[in-house]
Amino acid sequence: MVSTHPAGVQLSGRQYLPQTGNNNINISPNQEILPLTAKVNNQDHLEIGGCDVTTLVQQFGSPLYILDEETLRTACRQYRESFQRYYKGESQVLYASKAWSCLAVCAIAASEGLGIDVASGGELYTALNAGVSPDKIYFHGNNKSREELRYAIESGITIMADNWRDLQQSVELAGAQQPVRIMLRVTPGIDCHTHEYIRTGHLDNKFGFDPGDLDEVFAFVSKQQALNCVGVHAHIGSQIFERQPHQDLAALMVQWLTKAASYGLNLTNLNVGGGLGVKYTESDDPPSIEEWVKPICEVIQQACAAQNLPLPKLLCEPGRSLIATACVTAYTIGSSKVIPGIRTYIAVDGGMSDNPRPITYQSVYRTVVANRMSASLTQTATIAGKHCESGDILIKDAQLPKTESGDILVVMATGAYNYSMASNYNRLPRSAAVVVANGEANLILQRETYQDLIRQDCLPERLKKNEG
Numbered sequence: 001m002v003s004t005h006p007a008g009v010q011l012s013g014r015q016y017l018p019q020t021g022n023n024n025i026n027i028s029p030n031q032e033i034l035p036l037t038a039k040v041n042n043q044d045h046l047e048i049g050g051c052d053v054t055t056l057v058q059q060f061g062s063p064l065y066i067l068d069e070e071t072l073r074t075a076c077r078q079y080r081e082s083f084q085r086y087y088k089g090e091s092q093v094l095y096a097s098k099a100w101s102c103l104a105v106c107a108i109a110a111s112e113g114l115g116i117d118v119a120s121g122g123e124l125y126t127a128l129n130a131g132v133s134p135d136k137i138y139f140h141g142n143n144k145s146r147e148e149l150r151y152a153i154e155s156g157i158t159i160m161a162d163n164w165r166d167l168q169q170s171v172e173l174a175g176a177q178q179p180v181r182i183m184l185r186v187t188p189g190i191d192c193h194t195h196e197y198i199r200t201g202h203l204d205n206k207f208g209f210d211p212g213d214l215d216e217v218f219a220f221v222s223k224q225q226a227l228n229c230v231g232v233h234a235h236i237g238s239q240i241f242e243r244q245p246h247q248d249l250a251a252l253m254v255q256w257l258t259k260a261a262s263y264g265l266n267l268t269n270l271n272v273g274g275g276l277g278v279k280y281t282e283s284d285d286p287p288s289i290e291e292w293v294k295p296i297c298e299v300i301q302q303a304c305a306a307q308n309l310p311l312p313k314l315l316c317e318p319g320r321s322l323i324a325t326a327c328v329t330a331y332t333i334g335s336s337k338v339i340p341g342i343r344t345y346i347a348v349d350g351g352m353s354d355n356p357r358p359i360t361y362q363s364v365y366r367t368v369v370a371n372r373m374s375a376s377l378t379q380t381a382t383i384a385g386k387h388c389e390s391g392d393i394l395i396k397d398a399q400l401p402k403t404e405s406g407d408i409l410v411v412m413a414t415g416a417y418n419y420s421m422a423s424n425y426n427r428l429p430r431s432a433a434v435v436v437a438n439g440e441a442n443l444i445l446q447r448e449t450y451q452d453l454i455r456q457d458c459l460p461e462r463l464k465k466n467e468g
């Protein structure tokens, strides 16, 4: 049976069904819970990128992150093409690699023309090893170590100066020949509606310069031969559905360019950060990528015209909206526990170690049982992980068909801040990941082994005889 239901529809009493047959390319991937290539095949199994999810689990093990290349590439292209369509100046989209940093993901983003935003020496190392050109890498962080800064400067990437210490250390570490290319991160004092842990635009925040410091910062930077300050940056938070805060931000940032000019600084780059939200559940209604990009471009063009400024190179750095819905996590169902009149728990073979978002931000996810896609929903059950922690719950009160041990349960929209925030809690080996496209699946992250888990352990000689 092949499903013919339109995208995003969950018919009452049925599992969430992927769309088939539409022209997926026009759908903004952040507005779909499943990857764009998701289908139900003639075995009634979920298929992604032309690969049967249950077969992938047999082949690569469980739990398994399954990344759909076409969805990721489509999102990259929609960002890039929207800027080309609506912005008359130059533009550059950066992938915020904190969402999922690994060689394959950086390589895909780079092959679509994106640059990379890195937030640590480790993310920088990953981007460089993926072959990303240093002139397209931007280094963030509110507490960069001296070693990280030296590595970044020697690699020739752009430093996003977050504070005075970054500026001072960049001056100290600058080589004799070339000034360090920097941009200034400023906290704009713009609030938005999202979880308090992932808001960054309000003033009481650990990131960036206070706007009240700008005169002093511009005065300092304009006198430093060792620094080549090319622009300003701001990021107001993540998983944002409103468009107004980013438009307010864009207008405000143009004023910063005008202020910089009064210090003789010709800032030619303006980076509005990331933050566009994605659809995790049916009630989530984020704007499309194009709907997010267009008004930002318009506001900047109008503000620059009004202030008689040349158009800056416009940058943005989305993470979640590029990759969240391109990936699902497939788990295998194990035990279950029925507490009559209270709750049924169904346990899977992963949990808070591969997806810490529910326990950290109370994030809500949707699920399907991948090996019986057309079955009717007959039970409400809570999907628990396997960790020694009562809060290790992936989904509370999920609607499911009848399930049994061995069924493949897929949690959707797990591409952003899942693998990148994964841990080895309870010494669970980190899960494998595959990228799928046109019926082919390739490993992009190997499953960790028990040997990997003790690789960095040291057992001092005097502790080796541990009999009492």
Ligand SMILES: Cc1ncc(COP(=O)(O)O)c(C=O)c1O
Residues within 6 Å of the ligand: 096, 099, 117, 140, 198, 200, 235, 237, 238, 239, 273, 274, 275, 276, 317, 318, 319, 320, 321, 416
């Ligand atoms: C500085 C910076 N840029 C970009 C991002 C990416 O944000 P998002 O994944 O919401 O697009 C983040 C994360 O919130 C960030 O802190």
Ligand SMILES: N[C@@H](CCCC[NH3+])C(=O)O
Residues within 6 Å of the ligand: 098, 198, 238, 239, 357, 361, 416, 417, 421
């Ligand atoms: N880790 C957060 C997003 C943080 C964004 C980085 N500044 C999440 O999972 O939603």
